Amino acid sequence: MPDILGTVLWPVKWVIEAILVGFHWLLTAIGLDPGAGLTWVLSIVGLVLIVRAALIPIFVRQIKSQRRMLEVAPQLKKIQDKYKGKKDQFSREAMSRETMDLYKKTGTNPLASCLPLLIQMPIFFSLFSVLQEARGDKAGVGLLTQQLSDQFGKSALFGGAAPLSLSIQTALDAGNALVVVIAAVMVVIMTASQFITQLQIMSKNQSAEMKASPMYRQQRILLYILPLVFAFSGFAFPIGTMFYWLTSNIWTMAQQFLVIRNMPTPGSEAALAREARLARRNQRRGITVVETETPAIVQPKTTQRQQPISKNRAKKSGNKR
Template identity: 55%
Template sequence: MGFFETLLWPIRWVVEAVLVLWHNLFTALGLESASGITWVLAVLGLVVVVRSLIIPLTLKQIRSQRKMMELGPEMRKIQAKYKGKRDQFSQQQMQQETFALYRKHGTNPLASCFPILAQMPIFFALFYVLRNAANNVPGIGFMTQELTSSFNNAVFLGAPLKMSFGEARDAGEWSVLILLGVIMVLMIASQFFTQLQIMSKNVSDETKASPMYRQQKVLLYVIPFAFLFSGFIFPLALNIYWFSSNIWTMVQQAIVINQMPTPGSEAWRNRQARLKAKGKLTDDEVAELNRVEGVKNTAGQRQQPMSAKRAKKKGGNQ
């Protein structure tokens, strides 16, 4: 057992427990133990448990992003203060003032990474669980030899769940190659759609005007293709887990955009307008919405050309 596997031992034990619990539940409901659908449903059950447990982290991520937006003006003041100063002392001072600002407002730029970081140990723990099962090696806890053999023989839509793209190519298992190809395309599409929804509807107008937004827009077309790596390296069962988790993220993000949009974003204006029409906004919220809409409309208007006669007349009326 390697160092990384040993480090993940407690998480592997929990992953085995949850996976086997769902497998036994569906078996008790009448599904065959070695059926591919039984194991796929068990994997989906694991997704539900994991993603439900990290909902508090997701909410923390949203609150942190809100606070980071509120810090925008103060952050720009600090950056302007040290603009052009490249010496070590100035750079250290800027970092200290920046971190002091984070502490003051109780936020952290790394908070947006918490949900992903929390899932990675579980993902790799599941990888080791499924790899051992694919090699017909019992697990460290609940994955007995019987269950290991059951997974080994599991076939979903004609494709063995234990196989990766490379193994299927060597074995001539076209069903696995086709199914993995479909999953990779769907994962790329779902990831792209999720990021596009965020950037087009849930980003404030101020952020859209920043250079960072333009950089993130480029990444929008690059990051989804990282899923090609998972499709080639990891077994079919693990790709099903990742794809299902992706779908959860997409649905969750749609709910967040609809119910908890970023202030100043298109989604926020739409939500405030709906609440205003229903009479559910306070006077202060109505005033803020009118202010934002007024600024947006003014910015979108083109200055009409004025003749010298009209300009003179206007000046005389003042």
Template identity: 50%
Template structure:
């Protein structure tokens, strides 16, 4: 953790120096809280390449779901062959199913390093990295809103009289709920707008739905034990993710998704506002089911009617004049 201590403390001290120069109290909680926000912005900006890789991998996972389903139908009876063919498909399409976890995995050590810095500075005034003794003491004892220490958590709220400090508990609870809500909203935003219909079913979709509900609950349960300063970092990071993801989905959506259709509609409307013409693709005519014509049954006719229809003359009772009588001369 020592390299992370130096990296995080360098950014914190740098932002703290900036806020001190613009007139904020160097020992106040506002300057240190804003320094944590500044640390979050720097870290997330540095992770943009990983975020782009995560978006590309997630999009590829969505687009190859029809092929994955075909492999499951073809090799469903042979799990080993199915795993081999699936990994081959991932390799051929340049898809890494674990790339979507990279931003979270990279941030976890930073998260715990910040937790350690704040906890040690508050409990023992122990400096780490570029924090001096005075800065460590100032960081550990800093308070926001006049009485809420950045080092306190929901369960460790400082006791005033015979009851815990409700201000600390309320602020910590608000940050935990904000962290949980932003985590859920970010994942829900990805599934609802940037996933094609084919990707909403199958193992990958089930995995995404599981994460949609499990991750916010896990973060919420664990968040009550984290200091307010760490919760501030996590909530700010989630807000960054939500805004960054909104921008990517809006401007570069995956084909065949609701976000892609919405982008096409915006481009058409923009073209019409500029006075241009939009080529409208005619909708295909609905298919009409052609059935063979029903055969009409002929009406029953008498013998006389059939003869008239055939052009035959009716028989004369006195016999025909053209007929020679039997035994007569010509």
């Protein structure tokens, strides 16, 4: 039976190996040990930086999609209220049809918020596959030669005491308590960073309309589910691949903080805080800000409109003079 997953991931693995080898060569050129675990960990961090930088346009598109979802939230709620309590098949199909028509009309996509995560999944599993093959003394599919693969598979932290290719499961079998401790600490940090990222979105970057929508309730569920995913996945994945997710989570948390601070959702707590910061900054600089959001009400003129005068009446008034 052909390896379908390996065939699909082959081009992704080739690109990952090229980036890893490039950073490994750069770090080795500046004096780091080519077989050290720190060198390969920094190469993985470099891989994350390249991947996340490439995903910035998709992240911007995600923000715009979330803004549009915010705009259609009241209309979506009207559709749901319209079919509330109706459980027959006709009502369900009508509700689904009207919802999809609304998404199509407004150009919104509820899955856009998951797009960066979905794109990173093949990269993560490809890195996992590369590390597993390196541990099995297999060369890569691209620039990861047999020599580099051997270095990668045998690389370890803390003087060789914590191999990057071990997970909590394999470390327990091998009796390596240090890897278990490192992996457990990384799982806690990954879980906390993911929870903080979701929490700051929900607590500071949601308007009152958004908090009343069903999508907000779905996000509240994800707030507690996604950290559990990291907790369970950390049991099986090697610490080398966990460094990828840890660095990616920290990037996401910092990126989300900057977006919420500088591009908050209109009407949210973060938007009010930004307006207050700008007002204080303008006050320190001595700038007077003219409010333009509420236009001045122009009072209608009370002068009576001049009526048109016919030719006969104009002649009579001229004769009187």
